[in-house]
Amino acid sequence: xxxxxxxxxxxxxxxxxxxxxxxxxxxxxxxxxxxxxxxxxxxxxxxxxxxxxxxxxxxxxxxxxxxxxxxxxxxxxxxxxxxxxxxxxxxxxxxxxxxxxxxxxxxxxxxxxxxxxxxxxxxxxxxxxxxxxxxxxxxxxxxxxxxxxxxxxxxxxxxxxxxxxxxxxxxxxxxxxxxxxxxxx
Numbered sequence: 720x721x722x723x724x725x726x727x728x729x730x731x732x733x734x735x736x737x738x739x740x741x742x743x744x745x746x747x748x749x750x751x752x753x754x755x756x757x758x759x760x761x762x763x764x765x766x767x768x769x770x771x772x773x774x775x776x777x778x779x780x781x782x783x784x785x786x787x788x789x790x791x792x793x794x795x796x797x798x799x800x801x802x803x804x805x806x807x808x809x810x811x812x813x814x815x816x817x818x819x820x821x822x823x824x825x826x827x828x829x830x831x832x833x834x835x836x837x838x839x840x841x842x843x844x845x846x847x848x849x850x851x852x853x854x855x856x857x858x859x860x861x862x863x864x865x866x867x868x869x870x871x872x873x874x875x876x877x878x879x880x881x882x883x884x885x886x887x888x889x890x891x892x893x894x895x896x897x898x899x900x901x902x903x904x
Contacts, residue, residue: 722773728875729777732791735882742899743790748800751780759801763808765831768852770871775801787839790901792878793893794845794856796838807834807841825862832863835871847871 736744756775760767767775781800789797799807811828820826829848832855837844842859845867854868868874881893885901894903 722769724872725770725773725870725875726777728872728879729774731879732875732882735879736791736901739882739885740790740896740899740901743901746788747791748778748786748788748798749780750777751775751801755780755801759805763805763833765833765849767833768847768849770852771833771847771849774871779804785839787837790903792836792845792874793881793903794836795843796836798836799834803837804834807837807844808832810841828857832857845874 733744733747736747753776756767756772779798779801782802783800784802784806786800786803787797788800791798811832811834812830815826815828818827831849832846833849834841834844834846834857835854843857845854845856846863847854848865852870853866854871854874855863855865856867857863868877882901884892885894885896892904894901896902
């Protein structure tokens with residue numbers, strides 16, 4: 720996917736939040752300065768895929784290592800700010816180094832996996848595989864799932880589509896808005 724497709728998908732998410740969940744919309748992080756992105760890439764030793772670079776230019780700036788922006792996408796936890804993303808990646812790599820997986824081809828955590836969403840304990844979430852650009856998921860005690868979404872753009876388009884159902888009377892809506900906050904089921 721291209722940077723333009725990512726921008727379009729992210730704008731769909733933000734527009735739906737602004738129209739339906741203003742409190743969640745107000746929690747969207749500001750753009751990240753290019754120098755901050757470069758510094759994070761260098762510290763992590765990862766070449767960020769084009770979509771991730773494009774997304775950081777739209778959002779993700781937070782120097783707080785504990786920032787999780789909840790309600791943006793379905794699932795446990797929240798979207799990680801840049802500092803939190805680095806912290807979760809470092810934490811997961813530390814676990815892999817201290818207690819290496821039995822199968823090196825199928826590690827607990829791979830150095831090229833970039834956490835995007837996580838709960839506060841870094842037990843559950845979604846990651847971007849820098850080698851493929853695909854989104855996977857991780858869970859405590861579960862093997863990682865690969866190809867949950869083909870790209871960040873795909874994840875954001877699916878999210879925006881699900882948001883469109885929230886205010887509809889259809890049964891089985893993916894979430895609800897309560898006091899201006901988007902809460903996923």
